[in-house]
Amino acid sequence: MTFSITVTGNGLDLHLPGFDQSAPISWHWLRDHDESEAGQDPDTKQRRVDTFSLGDVEPGTVTVDDGWVTVTWPDATVAMCSRQLLESVAEEFLATDWSARPELKPILPTDIVLWSDPTTRPDEIDLGAFLDPASDEALTLGVDLLSRYGYLVLRGDVLDRGTAEAFARRLGYIRHTIFGGLWDLAPDLSEHADTAYTSVHLAPHTDGTYSHDAPGLQFFLCLAAAPEGGESLLVDGFAIAAELETAEPETFVTLASVPVPGRYIEPGVHLRAERPVFRSNARGVLDQVSFNNYDRAPFLLPPEQELRFHRAYRRFAELAAAPARRVAVGLTPGDILIFDNWRSLHGRNAFVGPRHYVGAYLNHEDLESKRRVLLGS
Ligand SMILES: [Fe+2]
Structure with missing residues (x-):
């Protein structure tokens, strides 16, 4: 044309x-x-x-x-x-019929613990106890903390990929994507064309903005820690939503209303999906935060909406990047970090030297299922 x-x-x-x-x-x-x-x-x-x-x-x-x-x-x-x-x-x-676009104002969930500074943290769990088939005590505590805080650190000392598989089975099952099931994360771009496979700093983001059903949970098992740097960075996206709802309602509504497309491209693959930064469920309750400026796909808005959107999107990025609200998690070999990819943004400090994690995605509904079964809620 x-x-x-x-x-x-x-x-x-x-x-x-x-x-x-x-x-x-x-x-x-x-x-x-x-x-x-x-x-x-x-x-x-x-x-x-x-x-x-x-x-x-x-x-x-x-x-x-x-x-x-x-x-x-x-x-x-x-x-x-x-x-x-x-x-x-x-x-x-x-x-696009721009007049048909509704303005949304999600309701914040009340049964979670918001954290906007690193001092509010869930207790760490012993990985061996979590995996023990003879007792559900540590599993129940872990599921409760992960559901309420949006992340969990489990300390262990077994350097074995089987540990990661056993961990996933305690919560549900590993979700297969184009990255495979259990994937290796090391500074090597040969397998997948993504910045996560390098050693550079990664700004806080969520994974799978290009997937209609973005992975609900992501976990890493540390097999080798970087001698310098490489800590995972976590930010509570729901705490940002709560702050904006009160202090900057127009920003909150804009981020809940404008669908933002994400994309993932490599030879033979072009994934794309879209949803607002703050997506609410069918009952109007905030269900998911999505934010990945690296993977944001090109889209146009009417001029006045574009200005409002960029102001709001930049404000979200500014809050997400604020060092004061970041939790830095250092893993030593055998430790696992798991986080709710629908709530907690994750990033990484740059690092020097070798660093080897294995990781995988799990479904959000499987955590919800465990919570109902073990905690009755
Ligand atoms: Fe990521």
Whole structure:
């Protein structure tokens, strides 16, 4: 399809054949979706642009050729967006009925412990006791703490992949994804094109924003700890929701109402799903937090909604990145960290040297099931 482009004061207007309206693309959007090597990883297509430091983006100078729209910014940096990308987001935008989009205000659950500083932590559990088939005592305590806090640390000393499998069986079963069942996490990009397989710092995020049913739980068994760095970082997404609901209701509603697409791309794979940062269940109760700026897929919003969304999304990122609310968990070989991927954002400090974890995903409903069976709630 061919389409024409008009440069406006706010960015570009895209005119697609068959549509009366044009699709507006802001300067901010163009800079945030730079497809050059500086803007996104050429293999994983994960975002390299630091969205949250862009601020107000000044108009740039636009050059259009057959395949690319190139924008040169006043600071002499350049962003490149393919015509193919612009056409696909414009087509989706023009086919959307924006008046039909409801504003949502989820109800916060009351049976959980919110934590917005590292001093409120669940007790640690002995992994051997948790795995003991002769007693459900430690299992029951662990299920209760994991359900209420959204994460749990279990200390052990057995360096065996079978431990990870036995741990999963105590809670449910390992969920298979394109990463396999039980996967190895080490600084090696050869198997999967994802930043998690490197040694760089990972900002707090949730996994599976590209999956309609994102993994409910994720766990890591430490087989080898990095000599320096590599602690897991956890942030309570529900505590952020609670704070925003009270202090910044417009931000809260925006994050609960705007569906954000996520994507995962590697050769032969293109996964995509979308939901708001704060997703509520059918009864209106907050059920899931989703946030992954690395994997956020391109999408357009009407200009006034785009501004509101980016302000809210940046605010969420700012709160999630605040060191004061982060829990840093250092694992030694044999330890397990498990967290609720629908609630706790996770990240990682950069590290030096070898580090070997095995990990897997579990289903949220299996934890809920254990809770009903063992705790009656
Ligand atoms: Fe992750």
